[in-house]
Amino acid sequence: MSTQVQALYDFTGEPGTTEMSITCGELLTLINTEIGEGWWEGRNSKGETGLFPAAYVRKLAAEDSEHTKAAPAAPRYDQAADDWGDQQYSAGDNNYQRGTSQDDGWDDDWDDDTYSEIGPAHQNKAHHNQQAPLAPLPGMPINDYNHQIDETASNFGSTVGTVRKSKFAPSSKVSGESYLLGTLNVDVPDSDKVYIVQDEEGYVWSPLSHPYSVTVASPKKESKFKGIKSFIAYQLTPSFNNIQVSRRYKHFDWLHERLQEKFTLIPIPPLPDKQISGRYDEQLIERRRVQLQEFVDWMCRHPVLSKSEVWQHFLTCTDEKRWKAGKRQAERDNLLGLNYCISLVVPEKALLQSQVDHITEQCHTFVASMDTSVKAVGNMCIAQTKKFQGPYKTDCQKVGEAFYNLGNALSLDEGTIVSTSKLTSAIKLTGGAYIEIGRMYDEQPKYDWEPLGDKFHLYKGIVGSLPDALGNHKAAVQKKRECERLTAENKMEVAQLNEVLRRTDVISYALLAEINHFKAERTTDIKATMQKFLRQQITFYKKVVDKLEATLRQYDE
């Protein structure tokens, strides 16, 4: 049972945590490989135990052949698929933390199952430490937007703009060059074609002919292997068939990854944050459900995403065998990244580059400003929740206690005067009312600040992904200019250039459609969100007024 591992790199554990520092070459005894998030637990020669990144060590004695086959510097998905913590999709979000809720049931969902052999290699696992020799840091700042655009432009052909996503790995599949240069020759069946049309607002995705919704409900703790492994499963019910499917977070995670690979011009809504706040298991699980519902709602309302094959498979598949087949098919999909644009049918009209540039420039400015605002609102929701549940509640209760004790003190000398005892009881009731108002403050965030925060978590993810979409588009435009230069230098045929120009336009059409979709979507959605929030705030302060009015009446009787 005592599997030995050898450290491949130095790792400095963060002091005051369960992490343990290891030194390259050091031998350790493996204690637990089921920590999740790419961490293992081991004991060093001094007898100290602690966690270290699984990717930093290699096994010496095989106890599990699957694990020993895994390349240590790039752990296979079978290690990483179990990861419930690494959900930091929102680009530019650099408050990457780990292990804050290791025992809330969210991280338990790690048992191996049908997905254990799939997926691209994960390079960024557990490499959040600066000493990590192989991987970039996951939290590249959003404000580096322009810098990043330049970078991605010069790296065109690799996974431009996705460098910041910890679950993205370089892959020749994720490319746009073959599409742009016309070397990609795929026949897209009509049923898979996606149309961009012009309406009064500009170019838009052809609207959904059969809109539908999906409810995410009843998160429940399920278990496997006689209760040894437990996980949370969410019940999804699409409105178009009313057939419930059960999905775990890892299924969402896998789906999210497929969507991000495929739609590089369309921001994919984020999954719940690991750092979600909540005071007990049930509350945490419920907030994750709400955030998953936000994810699902956004997907359903998106004319392209809502029709995508992998999403439909995720929503409807109830059969294990079909599931595996669909999964393999999704993973073999080679219309990823800009190559996906081959599925698009756009207006004939050639776009004016200067006009496109103007719109994308404006979008840049907007996104930078929006990113700051959306994060500020999100942080404000977290701060207000803490204040309602902390100082506001406590302050009210202190007021209540002061009045209550005053009533008590006065009642010590009530004597025979009737009006005195009426007064003391009214004052005690006043005390009780403020203590109750304190409780109302404690309860309130789940009706206003938390839902508002959940909505802005979504927007943070969407807005955080937009720079990638813009970057991918900008890279294509750079490539087009390169081709124009080549043609000017007689190094490229005019016919081929024309093909490049047409395809660049398709990419531009897609970006414009997406920009318009986001604008229309957020206009409706944020309006509804703000209205709901304000109604809840009004209800709250009205309840305070009611409570105080009832208290005041105690003095009149």
Added chain:
Amino acid sequence: MSTQVQALYDFTGEPGTTEMSITCGELLTLINTEIGEGWWEGRNSKGETGLFPAAYVRKLAAEDSEHTKAAPAAPRYDQAADDWGDQQYSAGDNNYQRGTSQDDGWDDDWDDDTYSEIGPAHQNKAHHNQQAPLAPLPGMPINDYNHQIDETASNFGSTVGTVRKSKFAPSSKVSGESYLLGTLNVDVPDSDKVYIVQDEEGYVWSPLSHPYSVTVASPKKESKFKGIKSFIAYQLTPSFNNIQVSRRYKHFDWLHERLQEKFTLIPIPPLPDKQISGRYDEQLIERRRVQLQEFVDWMCRHPVLSKSEVWQHFLTCTDEKRWKAGKRQAERDNLLGLNYCISLVVPEKALLQSQVDHITEQCHTFVASMDTSVKAVGNMCIAQTKKFQGPYKTDCQKVGEAFYNLGNALSLDEGTIVSTSKLTSAIKLTGGAYIEIGRMYDEQPKYDWEPLGDKFHLYKGIVGSLPDALGNHKAAVQKKRECERLTAENKMEVAQLNEVLRRTDVISYALLAEINHFKAERTTDIKATMQKFLRQQITFYKKVVDKLEATLRQYDE
């Protein structure tokens, strides 16, 4: 000009303040004797300058004959009468502070005038330091009540129970022994007699036949000596004559002292605190006005105090010459302390000592509990005021700013969609609404928490004085028991004992009447206070609701 002083005692200045430590025998050069509050400023041989208690030094070179005549350990009233800072009358209040608002106009009121030669010696001036060799600390804890009672009982004949009042000094005038033993022979004119009668609640002060009120209004800054010296004058208008008189704080101060000397069984309402909170001069002055109004209201409603000669003189005198005469008369009054009881006319019935003991015991318990509660409510009002004006306001404004910036960010990408620009303006208005609500939080305390705090400042003073009244009564009862023992030992005549018993009953009647007065008074007053407070709170939260509802409507249009 360089007056030298010599330190008579060691004094340790508080670090981090303008205080300077001095050592017994040390020579200092006097810089400023007009600091107020019994403090002088000087320079030591090292060239350091700082403040020290005037009472701790003696002058070596006379520059002002009046000052050199003053005994250093007991500075004369001419130094202390100008003191605007030492207003800590509430016994047991040990948060004695000094110099926090030295330049708010309150402390400017120090110029010498008609009062400069009056008054008993002040022993406790500036002796708040533990090393002070002569004086007890002003802030003896209230919880030492029983201990204090025992002490005062054994010290009967001196100024029992007033040891904690910094402006009280031992004086043969302030005694009760001569009254109790029947050696005081004064003919009280009928017009000065005060009656105690029995009604359904027990023994009470005969009610006021002509109730009246007095408004304290228009505090204004006046000046003397061509503007060199400025002070705040308050305009008092009694309802019985409607003739306005102008009174400065020092007049109140002098009055308060007279009342405390004379009525040792009746708590005198407190004057404004030095530590009153406020953010600017006008606000400070207004709050002091409110607290003076509380003082005046309590005086007017008290059947005994409202009729007292010194108070009537204070309320009505407009003539300088008559003022001085009345002042001298008040200072010559020898019916002080328990001797005042010779003015009382009580029911014939002898009181049952056990019954009196029961009532006073209950009152002890009540007062101890009430003291804690009243202080807690007072502190809570201060804390809530700070919270409303600090974090609550700031938090609202942060919420407002987050929304406003969100609206701004969204407006960067408004484009041609009309609904978008409506949304962004609604969101910006939402931001504005929360910023406005923040301002409402800032304003609110002056409508609820501050008036509540002012009322509880009054109660803190009253409740803090009750132990003294109880102590004075208890001391009389002890003396009575001593006389009973002496009679049993045939050392005192039965006739004299009977006189002592009768007079002790008068004292008990007075205490019972005062206990009942306080009960009836507070029942009405606290009820009205709580109702007013709750109405203001309700108004506030209703305004918040209105603001939010108006904001919500912006989204519908």
